[in-house]
Amino acid sequence: MKLRSHGKSVVVWILLAMLILGLGGFGLQSFSGSIKSVGSVGETQISVNDYARALRQEMQSRSQQTGQPVTMAQMRASGLDQQVLGTLIGQAALGEAARRLGISVGDAELQKQIFDIQAFHNASGKFDRETYKFALRQQGYTENEFEAQLRDDLSRSIVQGAVAGGVEAPQAVTDAYTKFVSEKRGFTWAEITEGDLTTPVAQPTDDELQTYYNDHIAQFTAPETREITYAWLTPEMLQSKVAIDDATLKAEYERRIDEFKQPEKRLVERLVYPNMEEAQAAKAKYDAGTSFADLAKERGLTLEDADLGDVTKAELGKAGDAVFALSEPGVVGPVETDLGPALYKMNAVIAAQETSFEDAREELAGEAEADKARREIGKMSEDLQDRLAGGATLEEMGKETDMELGTIAYTAGDTDGIAGYEEFRKAADAATTEDYPDLETLSDGGVFALRLDKIVPPTPKPFDSVKDEVAKAWHADQLVTAEEARAKEIVAEVEGGKSLGATGLLTTTIASIGRGGFSNALPPAVISKVFETDPGKPAQVTANGKVYVIVTDKVIPADMTDADTTLISGQIGSQLSRSLANDLLNFYATAVEAEAGLSLDSQAVTAVQSQMQ
Template sequence: MKMRSHGKSVVVWILLAMLILGLGGFGLRNFSGSAKAVGAVGDTKITVDDYARALRQEMQQRSQQLGQPVTMAQMRSSGVDQQVLGKLIGQAAIGEGARRLGVSVGDQQLQKQLYDVQAFQNASGKFDRETYKFALRQQGYTEPQFEAQLRDDLSRSIIQGAVAGGVDAPKPVVDAYTKYVSEKRGFTWAEVSESDLTKAIPDPTDDQLQTYYNDHIDQFTAPQTRDITYAWLTPDMLADKVKIDDATLKAEYERRADEFKQPEKRLVERLVYSDMDAAKAAKAKLDGGATFADLAKDRGLSLDDADLGDVTRDDLGKAADPVFSAENNSVVGPVETDLGPALFKVNGIIDAQETSFAEARDELAGDAEAEKARNEIGKMSEDLQDRLAGGATLEEMAKETDMELGQIAYTADSTDGIAGYDEFRKAADEATTDAYPDLQTLSDGGVFALRLNKIVPPQPKPFADVKEEVAAAWRADQVVKAEEDRAKEIVSTVEGGKSLGETGVLTTKVASIGRGGYSDELPPPVISKVFKTEPGKPAQITANGKVYVFVTDKVIPADMEDSDTKLISGQIGTQLSNSLANDLLNFYATAVESEAGLDLDNQTVTAVQSQMQ
C-alpha cells in the first residue's frame, strides 16, 4: 500500500485533540469484538478504535466542508477510506522505527504536554484531572490509552525531526523554479470579430438547421422536470394580519435608541509609553518629521496594533476632551491614561447621527411585523402538521388554513418563487411519488409541504418550437468557424513578414504580464498560450467562444533582486523543502514497513466500516 502521509507532529496532535474534545467526541465509542487491531507494522498495532476514530474524524470534516452528511459509502467510492488507512499505516511504520531504535520520552515530558492542552485545563488555566478524565471519556479514551498514544506521538516526532528536520531544497532548483514562475511576457493581440471577415455568413437552409439540431440535440433537450404541488406560508403572507401600532413601535424605538442615536466618534490610533519622558521624546521625534507609523515601528508595532477603530468619548476616558477637540489628521498628547502616557492620532471624524422615529418607523415595523408573523407561524405549525398527518391534502390545507397552494415544474436550475429557498430545493430533489406531504420549515420562518406528482425525464424539445434558437446557435457556430479561418489567414500574413496591425485588425499591446497573470480583456487560456509561444511567432486561439491572434514581442526574465521575486522564491523554497522532507519520511516509513512487515486484517477493516454506514 502506498503511503502518502505519516504521523502527525506533537503540535498538530494536541491541536486535533483540543478540537475534537471540544466537540464532545462526535458520537465516538469503543468497538467491541474479538479483533482488537485492523493491522500492524511489526509489533506496532493499528487498533480498531484508532481506525474508527480516524474514519469518524475524516467523515466529520468532510461533512462540515460540504454542508451535508458524508456516508461511509461515499468515503469508499472516493478512496478516502484507503487514504485514512494509509496515514495510520505511515504512523505505525514511524512508530515501529522509534520502538526499534529505543526512542521514547520520559514521564516528565509527557506530563508537560498533558498540562499544556487547553481542553484539560480549568477556568484558571491550570491542569484539572477531573476535566481531563471527562474529556477523555467524551473522546472514548481511557487515561492509559491516551497517554500511551501521546507518548507514541512524541516519539514519532523525534524520529520525524531526525529523518527530515532541517531539509532545505537545493538553491539551483529553487532559483530555476523562481525564474520560471516569475518570468513575464510582452505581446500584441487582437480579437478577430465578425467585422473582420471578408465574406458574410449566408442564411441557413432548413436542412442545415435540422442537421445542426440533430447533431447538437443535447443543447435542445429539456432537463428532467419534477411536477410538484406545494402549499406554503411565509411571514410576508401574514403581513395584513400582524400590523403593529405606533405606541408599540415607539417603545421599540426607545429600546433601540443606541442604534438610532449614534454619538460623535473619532477614528483613532494610540501609542502608550512607559513614562511621560518617553512619550514626550516620541512627540518631539514626531514634530521633527517622523510619522506615526515610524513611532509604532520604534515600539515593534504596526499601525494595526495601534488602531482603536471608531471610538466615542466614553471609550477614551481622560483622553476624551483633547482627542475630541483635535482636528482631523492631528496628533494629541502625551495624555495620561489608565494604561500610561499616550499619543493619539485622529484619522477621521464621524459626526453624531440621529434617525428620527418617523425615519425609522418603516424599518421598525418591518422587523416587528416579521417577528410577529414568524411567531404566529410557529404557533400554527403543530396544527398544520396534525392536519397533514391526519390525511389532509395540500388543496384542503390551502382552503382551510392560511397556507397558499402552488404548482411548479421544478428543475435543477429553478430559482423563482419557493424554489429560491434551499430548503425547498433539497426537499424537491429528494421527494418521491409515494411519500406523503410533511411540514417543513423555510429559512425566513415560513413553512411548506410538497407533493411530487410525477417525474418527466429529459426529452428533446420539438424542432418547430426551437427553430429560432437552433438558427441562432447555428449562426454563432458558423461565425466562430469563419473567424478561425480568418485568424489562420492573419497568422500566415504575419509569418510572411507583416506586423499584426498591418493585417487590418484592431491590436492591443500588453507591455508586461506574468505567468498566470490576470487580464480584464483576455481569458486565461490566451495568457497561457502566450507563454507557450516563441517570441516573434504569431499564434491563434479560440477561448470562451472568441477567436484571438497574438504575437509574443519579448520575454522578460525574472528580476531575482526584486522584493516580490524574493518573496516568491522563499515560498517556493519552503514548498520544495517540505516536499523533500515528506519524501524522506515516506522512504523511511517504507523501509521500516519492508523490514518489519505489514499485516492487514481486511475483514476487520470491513467490519469497522460497516458499523459506520
C-alpha cells in the same frame, strides 16, 4: 502518502483534528470485543478505536469541505479509507522506531503539552481539568488513553524531527522553479471579429436551420418539469402575528449586554518559553531587530500558532496590565504566566463599543419574533401533520390553516421562491405522483408539504417557436469557423514577414505579463498560449467563442534580486523542502515496516467500517 509533513509533528495534526471535531459536540463510540487492533508494525498496534476515530474525523472534514454528508461508501469509492489507514500505518512505523530506539517523553513535558492546549482552558485562560475531561469524552478517550497516545505521539515527533528536520531543497532546483514561475513575457494580440472577415457569413436557408436544429436538438430541448402544488408556512409569514413588547426586548438586551457593551480589547500574539532566561534572550533579540515572526519560527511555530486573537485585559491575566499599557503596537515581557515566561506582541487596539437599546431594538425584535414564530410553528406542526394524515388536501390546508398555497413548475436546480430551500428541492426531486403530501421542515424552522401533480418529460421545443434562437446559434457557430479560417490566414501572413499590425487588424501590445497572469481583456487560454509560443512566432487561440491571434514579442527573465521574486523563491523552497522531508519520512517509515513487519487484519478493518455506514 503515508505521512503528511507540514513542518509540524504528528502530535499537532492529531490534536488539531481532535480540537476541531471533539469540541463541536461530535461523539464517537468505543469499539469493544475480541478485536483490539486493525494491524501493527512490529510490536506497535493500530487500535480499532484509533482507526475508527481517524475515519470519522476524515469523514467530518470532507463533509465540512463539501457541505454534504460523506458516507463510508463514498470514502471507499474515493480511496480515502486507504489514505486514512496509510497515515496510521506510517505513524505506527514511527512509533515502532521510537520504541526500538528507546525514545520516550517524561511526565513534565507531557503535562506542559496538555497545559498548552487552549481548548482545555477555562474562561480565565487557565487549564481546567473538567474542560479537559469533557473534551476527551466527546472524542471517545479516557484520560489514560489520551495521555498514553500523546506520549507516543511526542516520541514519534522526535523521530520525525531527527529523520526529516532541517531538510532543505537544493538551491539550484529552487532557482530553476523560481525562474520558470517568475518569467514574464511581452506580446501583441488581436481579436478576429466579423468585420475582419474577407467574406461575410452567408444567411442560412430554412433547410440549413432545420438541419442545425436536428443536429443540436439537446440545445433546444426544455428540461424535465415537475408541476407541483405546495402549502408552506415560514417564520417570516407569522412575524406580524407574534410582535414582542418592549419590556421583553429590554430584558433580552440586558441578558445579552456583553454583546452590546464590549470592553476595550487588544489583538495579541504570545510566545511561551521554558524558562525566564530564554524568554529574556528572545526579548533582547527582538529589541535588536529580530522580528516576532522569526522568534516564533525559532520556537517551531508560526504567527498563526501564537495568535490569541482579540482579548480583554481580564483574559490576559497577569499580562493584562503590561499589554494594555501599550498605546501602539509593540512587545512586552517576559511576563511570568501559568504556562511559563511569555512575550506578548500587541498588534492593534480595539476600542470599547456600546450599542444602545434603541439601536439594538430592531435586531432584537427581528430575532425574538423569528424565534417565537419558529416555536409557534413547532406547536402547530402536530396538528398540521394530523390534518394531512387525515386526508386534508393542500387546498384545504391553505384555507383552514396559516399555511399558504402555491404552485411551481419546478426544474432541477431552480432556486426561485420556495425552491430556494434545499429541503424543498430534495423533496421535489424525489416525489412521485403516487405520494401523499407529508409535512416536512425547512432550514429556517418553517414547514411545507407538496404534491407532484404531473411530470413533463424533457421535450424538444417546436422548431417554429425557436427558429430565431436556432438562427443565432447557427450564425455563432459559422462565425467562429470563419474567424478561425481568417486567423489561419493572418498567422501565415505574419510567418511570411508581416507584423501583426500590418495585417489590418486592431492590435494591442502588453509590455509584460507573468505566467498565469490576469488580463481583463483576455481569457486565461490566451495568456497560456503566449507562454507556449516562441518569441516572434504567431499563434491563434479560440476561447470563450472568440478567436485571437497573438505574437510573443519578448521573454523577460526572472529578476532574482526582486523582492517579489525573492518571496516566491522562499515559498517554492519551503514547499520543495517539505516535499523532500515528507519523502524522507515515507522512505524511513517504509524501511521500518520492512524490518519490523507489517500486519493488517482485513476483517477488523471491515468491522470498523461497517459500523460507520
